[in-house]
Structures are given as structure tokens and as C-alpha cells.
Amino acid sequence: MAGRRGNRDKVEDDLPVYLARPGTADQVPRQKHGGLFCSVEDAFESKTIDFDSLSVGQRGSRTPRTAKREAGQEAKSPASESFESPPGDSPRSRSRGGREDVLRNLGDETSDRLLIKGGRVVNDDQSFHADIYMEDGVIKQIGDNLIVPGGVKTIEANGKMVIPGGIDIHTHFQMPYRGTTTVDDFAQGSKAALAGGTTMIVDHVIPEPGNSLMEAYDQWRQWADEKSCCDYSFHVDITNWNDSIKQEVDSLIKEKGVNSFQVYMAYKDYYQMSNSELYEIFTFLAERGGIAQVHAENGEIIAEEQARMLQMGITGPEGHVLSRPEELEAEAVFRAITIASQTNCPLYVTRVMSKSAADIISQARKKGNVVFGEPITASLGTDGTHYWSKNWAKAASFVTSPPLSPDPTTPDYLNTLLSSGDLSVTGSAHCTFSVAQKAIGKDDFTQIPEGVNGVEERMTLIWDKAVTTGKMDENMFVAVTSTNAAKILNLYPRKGRIAVGSDADLVIWDTDSISTITAKTHNSAAEYNVFEGMELRGAPQVVICQGKIVLEDGNLHVISGVGRFIPCTPYPDFAYKRVKARKQLAVLRAVPRGMYDGPVSEFSMSRGGTPSASARTSPTKQPVRNLHQSGFSLTGNPAPCGPPTPDDIPIRPAGRRIVVPPGGRSNITSLS
């Protein structure tokens, strides 16, 4: 790498040539990388022209360069000043000279042009020292000694990490719930997101069963467009399944920029889909290039367990976790993977909350299934012991589905799997209710609105639990907080990467800051924070969203309504390349064989009133034998028939009757 880079001591005059065509996808076929580390799969491919790999000199502790060369480079670029501060210096973003100070204070219009100097650019594949110049909300140049126009605002990163802004792939802002909505609307929620270093959110559109997906989508669009402070996109939840929904899904994919749809295996009699429906939905999505997301819990058993808990007199929040043991989550994950594997559809498991569910996913990935697991902030940061808190309000604030696992080693375990790439992305499932709203279920845990906070704490928490503990490196951190999500949503490399042509959603990450999480200071409107009192290392120092500084020196400057809807296109490579290849292999063929023309035993489909395949449709017995009925049924299983009443069926192994088709040979056209 270093040698390759060394050859390219290009002058910056070449830049415009490459800038003229950012994001050109070339025709070079990408190679497949192995299973375990597939989170960095495709990371090395040239989706955009990586300026950094071409003309950027690498600096810093990793590959220290000779002083001579350093000096030579600096001499070449008189426009840029030399770095005056070593890494580890007091992290201050500063502007150079009084003029820029003035410009910065003028407001947004001037911050269209930004230069981040002296930062260490961290992508999911590599880290290198470079300056970043952005203009009009897009990254224009990356490299040393950039030629930039005068008067740009400059941020001194002082060797700090510059990472792509986080993508929170799972939020529920402004979610209606029984006539009320979650306390964090799109403004509040996206503000909290930005405060935590997340520059894009993907919210779930949840239509009521029976309602139109399209209407719900429009409604959500309207809410988000009005209020969102950062870019956003949508998943749409499929809450029931029929032909008109099918068409809506089709047009959502083709016209509305939605490529991921969530289905529910829980919430019996409400959102829950049967196995057959799941099969149909997955098949449909696989044909259209969509991602199937599942809420994986076995709703039927949960319903039984809930009834049992309430009957036992357990009505508090601990009933929630008792009635939803992690086995049921693991079972549903297993089933979802099976169905997805049958239909050859990429699967995305939302909210991996327990060890056993995570294990199932990592096992399936080892077997080659295309499945992505999403642990959420809460499952990575805390556990379910709080459900037994004596404080009802506190216990209730942890209620979410699937519940947090009471096993206190779960967060550690999930962080490990996240580090190893077995789990792919992190969301927050941010869905906050006030205590008063939670109290709807004060007499019955099944009525407690479900949801925890986490959009703000997500990145910091992962940094603290995984990177500072040595489980994960900074590149993987970028992958799980941002890049993988962008790849799954087919937004890569526009989002999730610091590259020329990408959106200017950047975070300067301060690895050393220590903050204590408390509901008093968080940006969410919720009264409780499930991470209350946790001390976390690592925090965003500067957050740049759409090329504008939104967080600096601890001050948040957000404008409601500037968030844009980012349409996602179908067939994301990250998920579909393998699926496409498998589709070509998975063609089933019949065996060409001579037709069977031997004797056929006499049989009756309706004898005794129980036809094999349609017991449901004809529950009543038909004592009359219908000889005209051919007994051909597509759904028919070779199920036994005929009641075992003594008179009805003689036992006649010896005297069975053989029917030979008249004419000697039946002409069956099915087989050649």
C-alpha cells in the first residue's frame, strides 16, 4: 500500500479530472471475500475513485514517513499550512485568522466550504492522515496540501479521527401509539442523533394493519420533511399481506426509494405473519431486490406465556421479560433464516437482543446464509436485570421487544460478535415514551408501550464497550456504525465513507473524552435514560452534517427541516451479489424418466369424508364416494385418509384391488 502510494506523487492539478466523475462504478468484477470478515467485503473495491489511495500521503504513527519526504510535500503546497500540533494535543477545532472567525459567525451560508485539517481519516477499510475539503455538502478533495479557495473555514483536527457520520438504521421517531406519539419527534430525535455523532437515521414507517402502505409512507415523509435535522430514509413495515399491498411494495421499491421492509413474527393477531405469508413476502422481495427485515419473536408462544404470567399474578414489567424468554427470539430467528434461505432472500434481523439469537445468526452466516444481525444500543449497553427494579417507572422504561436479556454478560457477548463481523450493523431502535405513557400498562405489562432510547448514545457506547476494550478497531467501528448500514441500504459510497464525492457527513471523534450519561442532559425528551449513570469514553467532538457544522464545542446548532430524504435503490450489492449468483445455480430440474404405466391402486380422495388436502375447506364428512373427483390437488400432502372406524376400512393386505388404466397405458404429458 505504501509503495503504491509512494508512486503517486501527483500534483494537485490532476484533481479536476477525477472530480469530474465522482462515483463512477467501473466494470471490474468484484471478488468475493470470505465469510467471517464479510463486513469489510467490497471495502477495497473502486466504487468511487479513492483519492486517498492515489495521491494522499500517509502520515502518523502507522507508517511513519521520512522527514525529508514530509518536508518535500509541504514545500509543494504553499496553500496549506504545516501541522503545528502533534496528535494528542488538546482537541480544539479552530479557525485560522480573524476573517474566518467572522465568517463562521455569520451563519450557514458561509459554512458551505469547509476544510478539516490534520485529521486522521478513518474508513472501514483503512485509516490515513489527510485533509478533507468539502463544498456544497459534498466532499470535494481529500489529501495532503489541498488547493482550496481562500476564505474557507478550517477546522483543526489535531490528529483526531475523522469518521463518516453514523447511520442509525433503526429508529422510531414520532411514532403514533394509540392516539399519542413517542415523545421524540423527528426534530427532537434527529437532534439527539446529531448530538451523538449520527448524521443519518432510517426510520420505520408503520402502517396500521389494513391501511395503505403508501399513505403511511406519505404521512411519515411529511412529518420527517417538516422536522428532521439530518438526512433520513425509511423502512416500511408490512403489517398485512395481500395483493394490493404487493403492488404498493412494488411501487415503493420502484418509485419511492424504499428498499427494506420489515415483517413481524410477533404480535399475534395484530402484525404477526404466518409462515406462509413470510414465505410469500420473502419471495416477493427477493424478486424485487428488497431487503427483508424481521422482528423475530415467536408471537404465538408469547401470547400463551403472557396469559400464563398474568394468570400467575405477575403484572409488572418483569412479566414482560418472563413472557418473552430469549429462546423464543432464537427460535424465530432460526425460522426466519430458514425461510429466507428457502426463498433465497437476504435477511436482516432487527434488534438482536440475546446471546442465543446472535449465536443463531453467526451459525447461519458460517453456513453461508445471507443474513445480517442488528444489535441495538440497549442490548449492547445494558441488560434486563432492571426489569426487576423496585421502581416501576424505571423498570417500565426498559420495556422493549424483544426484551433485554436478564443475562448480564449479554452486552459483552454481543459486542464481541459485532467486532468479529458476525453481527453487521447497529441501530438504536430509539422509541421513547414518557413515564405517563408507559403507565398505560401499570396494571398489565402487556400494555406498556415498548421502546427504549439510544439514538444519541449509540456511537459512544460502542466505542466505549468495544473499541476501548480492545475488541474492535476503529475501522470496524466505522463499519458497524455507518458503512455496513450504507451498504445494506445501497447508499454506499454516498454515505458511510469519507471519499471524494461522498456526502459531507463527518464526525471528528474524540477518543478520550469521558461523559456520564444522564437524562438531565441528554437531548431526547424522555425522562428516563436506560443508560443512566454510565460513564462512557469517546464522543463526537465536531459533527458535520450536509457540510455544515452542527456540533462544535458542545454546542448543537441544528435546523429543523433541513434533512433530506435519501432514496434507497433495490438490489444492494452487499446483500444481493451472492443471492444473484445463487439464483442461477438453484434451478431445479425434473428427472426425465419414462412414465409409470403399471397398475394404480384404487383410491378415493373423499372416502370416509377426510380428503387429504382440504380438511379445512370441507370439515363435514362426505359419506358418498365421489368417483369423478380426480383427486388432484396442489396442496395435497400424501396424508393418509379414511377413518379408522371398524366398518369402513377392511384390512385387506392380501386382497387389494389393482386398477390398470384401460387402454394399457395412460398418457401422461408431464414427463418426457
Add this chain to the structure above:
Amino acid sequence: MSDCRRQWNREDELPVYLAGPITTGPNQRKSFGMFSSVEGAFESKTIDFDNYAVGRKGSRTPRSGSRERLLDAGDPVGKTPGETREGSQSNSPGERDEGRPGLEVRFSSGDENQNGESERLLIKGGRVVNDDQSVYADVYIEDGLIKQVGENLVVPGGVKVIEANGLMVIPGGIDVNTCLMKPYLGTQPLDDFLQGTKAALAGGTTMIIDHVTPEPGDSLLQAFEFWQEAADKKACCDYSLHVDIPQWNETVKDELELLVHDKGINSFQVYMAYKDVYQMSDSQLYEAFSFLKQLGAVVLVHAENGDLIAQEQRKILGMGITGPEGHPLSRPEELEAEAVFRAITLGNRVNCPVYITKVMSKSAADTVAQARRKGSVVFGEPITACLATDGSHYWSKNWAKAAAHVTSPPLSPDPTTPDHLHTLLACGDLQVVGSAHCTYSTSQKAIGKEDFTLIPEGTNGIEERMGFVWDKAVAMGKMDENQFVAVTSTNAAKIFNLYPRKGRIAVGSDADVVIWDPDSVKTITGKLQQSAAEFNIFEGMECRGGPALVLSQGRVVYEDGKLQVQQGTGRFIPRKHFPDLPYQRVKFRNQVKNKQGVTRGMYDGPVHDVVPTPKYITPSPSAKSSPTSHQPPPIRNLHQSNFSFSGKRAQMDDNIPRRSGHRIVAPPGGRSNITSLG
């Protein structure tokens, strides 16, 4: 062991122990984990005579000639057997040199009728193999029961003596899964109880447990009685019955109770496949498991995901695949593994033992093994077909051959499956071998000649079952002879509460005994089999090991390849509920698993108003049970100041940022009296 045995070298003391056979010790059995197949095997369910008074003979612990003589001199009554034994001992080395020892049946004195019902039998010189140990001992049988096991037995004159010549004497096999009367679209399987049990006996199986398969809507009780009647008329060996539950409703519950308490049935099968016919939803399965657990019955599960199978079948028929290869294509092993996983999850939730019938694939077997490692009470039953052959035959050009292999779950096309299943069987991860014997003629199979979904399902295997386990597991060195006895007989007896009456050679047990010849080799062919089916799926396979002689109920029914059976001699063996092997652990877990709520002060902060008819509802788990929980009108209670339990922020509702018109409700009168929590 040998020290202990030396203390008991006087045969005079034998009658003392004979007086009290089957004294069950009061001490509790321990549960073993991985090797549960020999779980409880060492406990004193019966007095093991071999342990005490039986001298070990043969190559293992050769005894001195002087001691032998001393023993023989000690008891004049036992002289005759003693002499014969000495004779056999001198004979057997010579015979072994020739190849394999033969059997010799003779009467010790000629005054007994040869062809009459020989109620008294002595098996001499055999090696008695139980699931826990093997010992050289003679076995004396009278009235269909094993009366004595040991050396130098005191037996009456005129008994028929069978010289085992060092061959293994094992408990007769128990085939836990047969369908000898399972009707399909008005036709019956070729092998009925007569034909089927004949085949069973010819293969060394002396007891079968058949499936009663009522149709949805039929009475379980009537079906049971119908089956029992048919079996009583025809069966040649002892039998018992599983009852399949075709659908779940209230009337079924009453019948189940009756069957368990009055009819001696302790195992019921439920189906996760056969959509719209037998298939139960997860909720129904949960209820069924809960109910059967209360009854102390074993839940058998046919584990395949029926919903997905129906979809796949439709898809595959739509692609124009109508031949038998569509059967495995539409029922991939993943669906089996998925259903096994789900069944085990259900079993764990309900805390109920689960028995997976027909484990056909590697992944399903692995799922069972993993669950056992995690402590689930689950048993897995591979069948003869999946232990001996694989699913590649579905692609045979010969339609009849391909169709003959059709069974559900299908045989796995992976040719390494049989080997893998044998390995798991040998290490105890799978416990029981069944046959799922259910044979249909080619013309019956041809019902589905244009549509593979209509091919009646079932393969043969009742006769070949024990032979293949021996050939593929014991002869290959995967399994020892004790484990062979465990998987073919003892474990089944334990799971279904027949032990130690069946599944063990011990004093007081039924005289279902097989003399097993490990060296016999035969080639399986449809022409020579007992079954009536014209096609044998194991056609042409060579199988080492087979029964040399089979005793059922104390009578010789198979000898030298000849079968002498009498129709209708089979007895129905009732089975009691709460079998120890599955239920002991469950009982303890029941005591441990009591869940308790948290005692906390009641929440009396503000409660959000819920709109009675919600326009939007989000994930609320039981929208069904109470879609609306109406709260009192919105008055804020300002007097309520300090309630300690409900937390530091419960009263800080002033801080709640209320956006877009939230309504906050507090109960009027200050405090809602909720009685639920202390």
C-alpha cells in the same frame, strides 16, 4: 467385581434371591448428561443375578479349572446343566476355530413334547448383553418370564436347552415407530399387524409400538380400540400403541385423559407438517404440550415446517416437477431442522419432554444434539431408512424405485447422512432406533404418479432395523454391543415406561430374548423378506449380524431362518404415565421454575390517556386480550407529592416536555388502588 462375586459362590443361596425378584431400590437415580442412554442403567431395578452369583466364563476373566469343579460339586441338582455347560465349553473352542459358533437346541431329557408349547427354556452358554454390561450366564425361562439368570442354575428336568455357544444373548428389540395400519386414501399398507410383526420377529424385534392414526374429527378412543382389536387378532409379538393427535380441541383433551388413565397409552404424536390436515399451530402445540405434560405423557413430534412445505410443493409443481424427486426438493432438510428447533423451544417453555420421531437429516440430528447439550429433555429417533440409505434414489430413472423411497421427512440426499446419524447414535445424542415401517405397493405408490404430493409415504425397515445398526455401527467400531442393546431396545423401554419388563435380560423380565449372531451375513432382497412389499429400499445391501434365534414371550419363534409364529399371540402392553427417564428431570425443574413477580409499590404517577379506538397502534403484545384499557379522566393530582417506591423521577412530570397535545391523566381522588402487586 470379582471379589464380590467370590463371596457368592454357593448356589444354595440362590433361592433366597429368587424369592424376591424386581425389588426396586428406594434410592433415587441420578441423571447423567451426555451418556444418558445408559442413564439409570446401574440402578437396582431388579436384582441382577449375574452381578452376584454368576461366575464369568470365557475369554474375559478366565477362571481356574479347579474352582469350576468345586462349584459343580457343590450342588447335585445343578449337575445336569453343569455338565452340559462343561461340555459346551469344551466344544466351543473347536467351533470357534471353524468360524462361528452354531446354535444347538435340544432337550435335556426326551420326555417333553417337541412341538408343544415349550414353556420352560434354558439358554446355556451365552453372553448376556444388557445396556450396561455383558456377562456370561445361562438364562432360564418359564411361563414367558425370565426366572433365573446365572451359572449353574437349578432347573427342573425336561426343559428345552438352547446352546448359545458363546453367542450374544440380548433383549429383544423394540421398534418404537411402525405404521402397520395407517390408511392412505382408503387403501391400507401392505404389511398389516400379522405381516409386520412377522417381519419384526424375523429381524430380532420382539415388540413394536404402532401409531394409531385417526383422521381429523375422528374419535381418538374409537380409533385406538379399532387398532387394538386389529392388533389383538393378528399381532405375533407384543405391541403397544402411540396415538396421533390429528387436531387439537376440547374433546380431544377428555379422550387423552381417558387413554392415559384407563387404556395404558403414554405417548401421543403431534404434527408440525401436513398443512390443513394434521398440522397444529404453535399455540395449539403449546396447549397440547402443556396438557400432555400434566398427564405425564411423552410428546412425539413429527417435525417439519408444513407451511413452507406447502409453499415449496406449489412452487415445484409449478415448475413442472411432478416425479418423486419433487418430494425431497419440496421438503429440504432445513425445514426439518427448523421444526425440530421450534419443537424443542416449545418443550423448553412448557418444560415438557419432547421426542422427535424420524430424525432424517444431519441438521435435524445436530439440532437435537445441541439442545441436549444445553440441557433440554429431548429424544431423537432415527429410522432404519435414514441409517442405511440416502435420498439419492429419489432421482432414480425407475419411477417405482424412486417412489418407494418416499417418506416424510424425506431421506437426505447427502450420502454422508447415515454415517453421521450412526455416530450420534453411538455417542448417545440420538437415543432410539425406529423403523417407521409403512409399506405400500408400487400400485399404491402410483396414486401419485402424476403428482409427487400424492405418493403415499412410507418405507420398509422393521426387519432390517437391528441388522443395519449392527452392521453400520457396531461392526464399524462406532458402537459397542451394550450401546447396541440400548438404542435398539433398552432406551425405548425406558422412554415409554416398559423398563425393566422389556429391554433388559433380568429376573422377572419378559422372556423376549434374541440370540444374536454377529457374524452372519445376509443380502437384503425383496424376494426373501417377510414383508409383503415387492420393493425393498435396501435391496442388494449386505448386512452383517442377525438374529440366530428369537424368543418371544418365552417361545421360540425364529430359528435357523425359519419363522414359527402364531397369529394373535401378541399382547397389548399398557404403559403407565410419567416414565422416569423423560420425567424425572422435568419434575425437579418444575419445582425450581416457579416464577415470582416483583413486590413493588404501585405506580401512582400520571397515566397517559388512551384513545378508545386507536387510529394507530404500535407493537402492543396482546392487542387481542385488551385492545383498550381506559383510564380515568384527566385531572392532575397536585397533592400527591412523595411516593418513595416509584422512583426518583416519577413525580417529575413537570419536566416532561409535552409536545403536540399530550393528555396526562392522573387518577381522581389522588391514588388509584391497584391490588395486583403487594
